[in-house]
Amino acid sequence: MPIYKTGLCWLRRDLRWTDHTALKMACSQCKDVAVVFVFDSVILDQLDDSEDRRLTVIHRALEELNEALKKWGSRLIVLYGDPQEQIPHIVEKLKVDAVYFNEDYEQYAKKRDRAVKTTLERKGVDFYSFKDQVIFSGTEILKADGTPYQVFTPYMRAWKKKYKKTMADEQKPNLKRLIAPSRLSRIEKLKPLNFYGFQKSEVLFPLGRSGALKLLKVFEGSLKNYNRDRDFPALEGTSKLSVHLRFGTLSIREAVRFCLYKKNKGAEAWLNELIWREFYFMILDQFPFVEKLAFKEQYRTISWPGKSTHFRAWCEGRTGVPIVDAAMRQLNSTGFMHNRLRMVVASFLVKDLLIDWRKGEAYFAKKLLDFDRAANNGGWQWSASTGCDAQPYFRVFNPSSQQKKFDPDGVFLRQWVPEVFEENSNYPEPIINHKVQREKALKLFKGAALT
Ligand SMILES: Cc1cc2nc3c(=O)[nH]c(=O)nc-3n(C[C@H](O)[C@H](O)[C@H](O)COP(=O)(O)OP(=O)(O)OC[C@H]3O[C@@H](n4cnc5c(N)ncnc54)[C@H](O)[C@@H]3O)c2cc1C
Incomplete structure (x- = not known):
């Protein structure tokens, strides 16, 4: 039974509608769920190239997301500006009772999220955040003395030891709960990329959620040889999924499920790379000074x-x-x-x-x-x-x-x-x-x- 009338799921680097922890929780706790993405002007203002290809990547992912939400009888809300103003503003407009989002471990994001949370709490709006970008967050895998690992191999062993099959289970949202477009009539939609100050540029990768699934399918044939071919740039030996893991058009759980049950050296080597990804998230989270200083x-x-x-x-x-x-x-x-x-x-x-x-x-x-x-x-x-x-x-x-x-x-x-x-x-x-x-x-x- 839903406990709130209206929920808002705020997407950031998780641009998909399936296997999504925050969206699943919003859809289980709210009668109507609106989905929003904010083109964050604080980040965009620092980009000096109006043809920055990453904006094309994001825009394409949003187009597919919007189409998918439409099929479920809703649509995406897309705002532009500082999220510290934009999120409270849309919460007010839609009379949102609770906001849901997946955690981001970068310094800027942590600060921003804390600020939005404080503003919303003052207005009596509930705020829920979830681990979704990683299998294990920065504090979940620690040495016996309770401090973070600083060496990869023992971290990787501890990661594998702690890992249980269910941890990569699909987080499936009940999309029937998505808000009807009639409630969004005066709310901003996705506009062409130039509205946000950027030009569409050529990107040679398959983009959006469909692109992620396509690359995953292609890589299925190469995975078993990954350990052998991964170091040769002229071969198609690696997955090229990093862009999708970065923007969340593929979830980390999908990537782990993809290699976990295949018992060969290629799959094992690929899982280790996904664990390197988590290791570095953990390092940045636990030792934030590395953003500016040498670790040593x-x-x-x-x-x-x-x-x-x-x-x-x-x-x-x-x-x-x-x-x-x-x-x-x-x-x-x-x-x-x-x-x-x-x-x-x-x-x-x-x-x-x-x-x-x-x-x-x-x-x-x-x-x-x-x-x-x-x-x-x-x-x-x-x-x-x-x-x-x-x-x-x-x-x-x-x-x-x-x-x-x-x-x-x-x-x-x-x-x-x-x-x-x-x-x-x-x-x-x-x-x-x-x-x-x-x-x-x-x-x-x-x-x-x-x-
Ligand atoms: C100097 C330097 C800078 C790098 N900058 C980035 C970056 O900004 N973003 C980024 O995603 N990766 C970065 N990497 C790691 C790695 O080069 C890329 O993840 C990889 O080349 C992406 O290609 P792929 O998706 O085909 O990888 P695959 O070999 O198929 O690996 C699968 C996934 O595992 C993760 N992964 C693989 N290798 C690493 C690694 N060494 N560290 C962390 N995660 C890894 C990525 O998410 C990758 O998509 C950097 C490596 C170096 C040496």
Whole structure:
């Protein structure tokens, strides 16, 4: 029996209508459930590219969501502005009794949600939040002494030990409870993307909920070979589902259900990657300072001597190091980069160009379709050897050996830096000498460890 007349489900990075904890709870506790998304002007105002592809990703997901809600006799509410004003405003307009949403573990989101909660509580509106983005939240897997893990392998073992089959069960909302459009007659609908200040751009990925399901289906054939193929950028060896996990067009439970019962090395390796995702969410949640500082204190004082001209060359894919340039050009033109290459270009920026990892992190944050603060920070701190369970500082990727090992036939290179293979090519010489820079990097890290 519903306990409220009207509920509001506030979507953020969970842009789907199935397997959704907050929506399920709203539909079980309220007679009528309205679903809202707010184009958050606080976040959008910080984006300097009006063709930022992520807006196309979000917009496409919302279009599909709206269509799905229409089939259930309702529609999506889409607002623009600061959620701290927009949510209380729509609550008032619709006479909402309770608001439901899934937790977000980023600093900005936590602060925003606390502020909205305080405002609503003052108005006598109930407020419910749920774990949905992860299987285990930051405080659910702790060491025996009650403190958070700082090393992945024991965390992963504890994760698997704690995990029970039912944890990935579908959270199915009763969509018959969605609010009738007649009650939404004067409430904002989804408008074309340019209304929100952005242009539609080309995205090569299948988008929306349908795109997520399509990619999952395609990956079904590759999963068993994931452990073998995952490091080769020219192969379709990985799922490309990160964008969907980021925006919630696929739930983490669906991803876990997909690999859990398949007993092979590929499925096992893929589950471990999903656990890396949770590990980094946990790190960001429990050690929020990592957003700004190296996890390892001894490396916070490093003064990076790298040049800004080198940084620009790295960003633009013209360092004269083919595998680095190929990867950066792929990022700039598609918004995606293979995991192996993310590690290679990150290592190159920090340990060859001697540039602060936070500059690379910020550039990825601008460009990656799947940008996620926790995974991005974790990946950068791992590569820069400043992170909690990072590679040791003396492990410096040699870009040329990486290319020979992981793109041995130059298939990936040919696609992104074809001029390397041309006669009389004007492809530049490397902007640095790897051997020399490696020694400089080792000195920098050793020096920092002594201070
Ligand atoms: C420097 C650097 C920056 C990164 N920035 C991001 C980022 O902003 N957003 C992001 O989602 N991933 C990031 N990663 C992790 C990883 O590169 C991507 O998740 C992966 O390449 C996405 O491709 P996929 O979906 O085909 O992955 P798959 O190999 O199919 O993996 C399945 C899923 O597991 C998760 N995952 C895989 N590897 C990792 C990892 N190392 N850490 C955390 N989660 C992982 C992702 O959600 C991914 O979709 C970064 C890695 C590095 C080294």
